[in-house]
Amino acid sequence: MCSQAKSSLPTIGLLIIGDEVLSGKRQDKHLAQANALLRPKGFALSWVRILGDEPQRLTATLKETFASGDLVFSFGGIGATPDDRTRQCAAEALGRPIERHPQAVAEIEAQFGNEAYPNRVKMAEYPQGASIIPNPYNRVPGFSVADHHFMPGFPMMAKGMMQWVLETYYRDHQSTPTVERSLRLVNGHESEWIDFMQAFEARFPDLRLFSLPSIRPDGKRHIELGVEGQPALAEQGFQAIVQEVQRRQAPYELSDDAVPV
Numbered sequence: 001m002c003s004q005a006k007s008s009l010p011t012i013g014l015l016i017i018g019d020e021v022l023s024g025k026r027q028d029k030h031l032a033q034a035n036a037l038l039r040p041k042g043f044a045l046s047w048v049r050i051l052g053d054e055p056q057r058l059t060a061t062l063k064e065t066f067a068s069g070d071l072v073f074s075f076g077g078i079g080a081t082p083d084d085r086t087r088q089c090a091a092e093a094l095g096r097p098i099e100r101h102p103q104a105v106a107e108i109e110a111q112f113g114n115e116a117y118p119n120r121v122k123m124a125e126y127p128q129g130a131s132i133i134p135n136p137y138n139r140v141p142g143f144s145v146a147d148h149h150f151m152p153g154f155p156m157m158a159k160g161m162m163q164w165v166l167e168t169y170y171r172d173h174q175s176t177p178t179v180e181r182s183l184r185l186v187n188g189h190e191s192e193w194i195d196f197m198q199a200f201e202a203r204f205p206d207l208r209l210f211s212l213p214s215i216r217p218d219g220k221r222h223i224e225l226g227v228e229g230q231p232a233l234a235e236q237g238f239q240a241i242v243q244e245v246q247r248r249q250a251p252y253e254l255s256d257d258a259v260p261v
Contacts, residue, residue: 010071012072013048014049014073015061015073015074016030016076017075018052018153022050033159033162041174042173046070053077053085059092059093066146066148071147071170076152079123080120080123091126094127098125100121101125101132104124104141105124107134109121110139111140123140127143129145130144131143133149135152149162178228179230180227181226183242183255184224184225184253185224188250197209197211200240204233206230207229207237208227208228209226209227211224225241226255
C-alpha cells in the first residue's frame with residue numbers, strides 16, 4: 001500500500017517505460033502531462049528516466065527507486081503481452097511474489113466478460129500487497145505499491161489515473177502553485193551576471209533562479225532571467241532582478257505577468 005499521511009512530500013520522479021519511446025517510434029507525452037497535473041497542486045518533478053523493456057535494467061532501476069523513498073509515477077509496460085514486463089520487474093525488485101488482485105480481476109471481467117480469459121486477466125497480476133488504480137477509460141486498473149504508481153503507457157488513460165492518485169493519496173500535501181517571473185536581457189551574456197546570481201541565491205534560498213540564453217535568427221543574444229517560487233516571494237525576487245538590471249542600465253524586455261507553473 002502507498003503512504004497517505006506523510007509530514008512532507010518526498011522527491012517526485014517519473015519512469016517512462018517502453019522500447020518504442022527509446023527508439024523514437026513514439027514521442028513521449030507523459031512528462032508534459034504530468035507537469036500539467038502536478039504544478040497546479042504545488043508539486044514539482046525532480047527527475048525523469050526513460051527506460052526500455054529490458055528486464056534486468058528495469059528491475060535494477062526499480063530496486064533503486066523503491067529504496068530511495070521517492071514518490072514515483074511509472075508509465076508503460078503493464079500490459080499482457082510478453083514485451084510488457086513492468087509488473088513482473090516490480091515484483092522482482094521488491095522481492096515479492098506476483099499474484100492476481102481480486103478487485104482488478106473483477107474490473108477486467110466486468111469490462112470484457114468471457115474475453116477476459118485467458119490473456120487479458122494477466123493484467124490483474126501485481127506484486128503482492130499492491131492496491132489498484134481505477135482506470136476510467138477501459139476499467140483495466142493500474143496498481144500502487146511502496147509509493148510507486150504504475151499506469152499504462154497511453155496518456156489518455158494515465159491522465160485520469162494520475163489525477164485519482166493525487167486526490168486519493170496526496171491531497172493533504174497540496175499547496176499554492178508556484179509562479180514564474182522573468183525578463184529578457186537584450187544582447188546580454190550570462191557570464192556578466194554570475195556574481196549577481198550567486199548573491200541572489202544566497203539572499204533568496206527558497207526561490208529557484210534560472211537563466212535561459214537564446215540566439216535569435218538575426219544573431220542577437222537574449223537571456224531570459226527569472227525566478228520561480230511562491231507568489232509573494234517570487235515577486236520580491238523579481239523586483240530585485242529588475243532593480244539590478246536598471247542599476248546596470250542593461251537593455252531588457254519584460255516578459256508576461258506572473259504565470260502559474
